[in-house]
Amino acid sequence: MRGISKSFHGIPANQDISFSIESGEILGLLGENGAGKTTLMNILYGLYQPDAGEIRINDAPVRIHNPLESIALGIGMVHQHFMLIQNHSVLENIALSHKDTPFFFPTVKIREKLENFSASFDFNIDLTKKIWQLSAGEQQRVEIIKALLNGADLLILDEPTSVLTPQEIKELISILKEMKAKGHMVIFISHKLDEIMDICDRVLVLQKGKIAGSALTRDTDKISLARMMVGRDVVFNIQREKIDRGNQILSVEHLNVMGDKGLPVLKDISFEVFENEIFGVAGVSGNGQRELAEAVTGIRKAESGKIRINDRDITNTSPRHIYDQGVSHVPEERIRFGIAPGLFLYDNAILKQHHLKKFSKRYFLKYKDVKDHAKNLMDDFNVSAHSIHSQIRNLSGGNIQKLILGREISEKPQLLVASHPTYGLDVGATEFMRNHLLELRKTGSAVLLFSEDLEEIFELCDRIAVIFDGEFMAILDSGDRRLNDIGLMMAGSKRI
Ligand SMILES: Nc1ncnc2c1ncn2[C@@H]1O[C@H](COP(=O)(O)OP(=O)(O)OP(=O)(O)O)[C@@H](O)[C@H]1O
Ligand SMILES: [Mg+2]
Structure with missing residues (x-):
């Protein structure tokens, strides 16, 4: 060329x-x-x-x-x-x-x-x-x-x-x-x-x-x-301060879920996530991570078991109801579920939030407020695009990801369910987003993080569950010496 x-x-x-x-x-x-x-x-x-x-x-x-x-x-x-x-x-x-x-x-x-x-x-x-x-x-x-x-x-x-x-x-x-x-x-x-x-x-x-x-x-x-x-030296500077965790936000008890192929994909999963905590799920993709994120956010039905947010039972209620309980979601397949590709950037900036009072009055969107919000998101999360009137499909891959993360984080959720939040981000943007997740933790949110990137898991998480074939092999505190064996656990050859 x-x-x-x-x-x-x-x-x-x-x-x-x-x-x-x-x-x-x-x-x-x-x-x-x-x-x-x-x-x-x-x-x-x-x-x-x-x-x-x-x-x-x-x-x-x-x-x-x-x-x-x-x-x-x-x-x-x-x-x-x-x-x-x-x-x-x-x-x-x-x-x-x-x-x-x-x-x-x-x-x-x-x-x-x-x-x-x-x-x-x-x-x-x-x-x-x-x-x-x-x-x-x-x-x-x-x-x-x-x-x-x-x-x-x-x-x-x-x-x-x-x-x-x-x-x-x-x-x-x-x-x-x-x-x-x-x-x-x-x-x-x-x-x-x-x-x-x-x-x-x-x-x-x-x-x-x-x-x-x-x-x-x-x-x-x-x-x-x-x-x-x-154009400058990149120094990774991520520091996770020690913070005592607060109240329990999410509790999952004996959850069983079926997969797309009609077979059980989650088997008797139980755990809790607290305020000021990032709870990581480590594992090779395809071991039930997607189904767990979908069950917690109401996209997938639970066959049995209980899911509670702030002690309120939300098992098998609608995604909208769960969103209204303060649960945000950064999905795994973001082009299919995270955005509406044909719409403008500003529409995508409030996806799932259009019914909130600050954006709508009766049946009409308050376009000025929506657009202001979109502009702020672009500034705060370094989304580079021509303007808020750009069609979202014309943004670069990484910038779509920044917009979705920004949208979900800026709601200050009680619980953020994030699947591979830094996929497709460049080194600088990765550092920036990881710091944002730590900021959420500091300000009292609970985060349920799915990642295959062990460096990311170790850097961010207070506790780490290792998932294999739909089961938790172990739940470990960060700093636990058994984390050395995490690779074996991810391959299913070890349960502690
Ligand atoms: N069809 C289009 N219409 C308008 N702008 C576009 C179009 N395609 C790309 N752009 C713009 O061109 C610029 C470069 O985008 P491109 O997708 O090539 O980036 P990239 O290097 O692949 O980034 P990433 O790592 O995020 O995928 C971006 O500002 C993007 O918004
Ligand atoms: Mg690209």
């Missing part, structure tokens, strides 16, 4: 960007939230047209008007938010996107192709399963298969690991290394510096739409990359 520039409504997202990638290379793309990474890759994939600059493949200039053309040129992309059809099977999804799927008996032909193909790459996936039955890692493998089967020489992965479990990340890395060995090229976007250092040959750093620098991973380190990205 040479001299690429792109503006939206007169505001530059990419400015004069030039870089190249060669066969067998894995290039990392790094930059703060809103730096222009996704935009640049969308241009390469033909989703956007650049205002200036050109793309060359094998030294010949090409114009890419849409993804069909980029696929024909051997470019594939796995988006930050997956684009699979949930009610179709893996095979049907692959057939739908394949460039020469026949009109008659489409899946028969594709199955043949896939069988030849899986002889050369090792994807371990059941083709007959429906997409909704797959874990995030499996869905991502489907996206990668789609791209490779279309003959991608260059694969673009936009934050591929933020939704994966550590095991799935390992599997992804081995697929990428296999691709590299076969001469494919990969562009890999991530906020996790360890991963970039581990996977990539070279890194390109964007800052506010421009190239801030590039380096071979063997000649650089995490600290220099972070400095290049932010």
